[in-house]
Amino acid sequence: MSPTNDTTFTHAVFLLSGIPGQEDVYLWIGIPFCLIYAILILGNSIILIVIKVDSSLHEPMYLFLSMLAVIDLGLSIATIPTILGVFLFNSREISIGACFAQMFFIHFSQCTESSVLLLMAFDRVVAIRNPLRYTSILTLPRIAIMGLVCVLRGVAFILPLPLLLVRYQYCRENILSHSYCLHQEVMKLACADITVNSVYGLSGSLLMMGLDSVLIFLSYVIILKPVLNVASRAECLKALKTCASHLCISLLFYSPEIILSVVHRFMNSSSHLLPIILGYIYLLVPPLMNPIVYSVQSTHLRVRLIRLFVK
Structure with a gap:
């Protein structure tokens, strides 16, 4: 849009920065992003296919894992093509409407994934503390309702963000740092x-x-405190192994966010590359690692994956 005077104007588009100062090597940066995108799509798609076709995996833990895979696929499809456009084709412009839509999907996916991780923690509490009633408590209809609540919770919290922003005019610098x-x-x-x-x-x-x-932290206290007090070492290791996958993906999900918040608030503003790199880690590492962690930790799922590839 054309300016109305020397100082006041409204932007029709935002400009995406990529990694400032590294423009000469954007092509080489884009190649790993392409590889990550391919692995991420392939890994989460295979998890969904295996869980769908194998009826023995229609258990609460794997159904929650399939929810994570759907969220990760949606997040990657909404963001990585834009990232690849910046690094591979120097396509830096994004309309305000597209930017608001992408912003909604990013924050919605993160909030929904956090909710699903909480449900998975509840699943582990029931499995370890009340194994005899596990299947009667976590029935398929209840799991479906839990998944729907996670989605509605994410929409309710995140939808106001773009709605609050859409009423503003954007007359300052239109360059985003990511x-x-x-x-x-x-x-x-x-x-x-x-x-x-x-x-x-x-x-x-x-x-x-x-x-x-x-x-989630309190759920592990509920799980481990009585186990460590009365169980043998072998039983303690078994309980820890049962929770290992969920603990790993929870750490992968929450740790970058905590570090990024600390960097934004307390680190010198001259260190502009660190928050940008942490932002990419926060966006890409959890969706990339979730299927890998569960495939390694879950013997049942690993066997099904091997059978799929052998066939």
């Missing part, structure tokens, strides 16, 4: 008071992902 759109980046470009957005974004993160991480 290759994709995040709420905390977009709201800084608005030429208006963004206090409501800032408070809602922070409180929403604390209420959603902060509360989920605390409840």
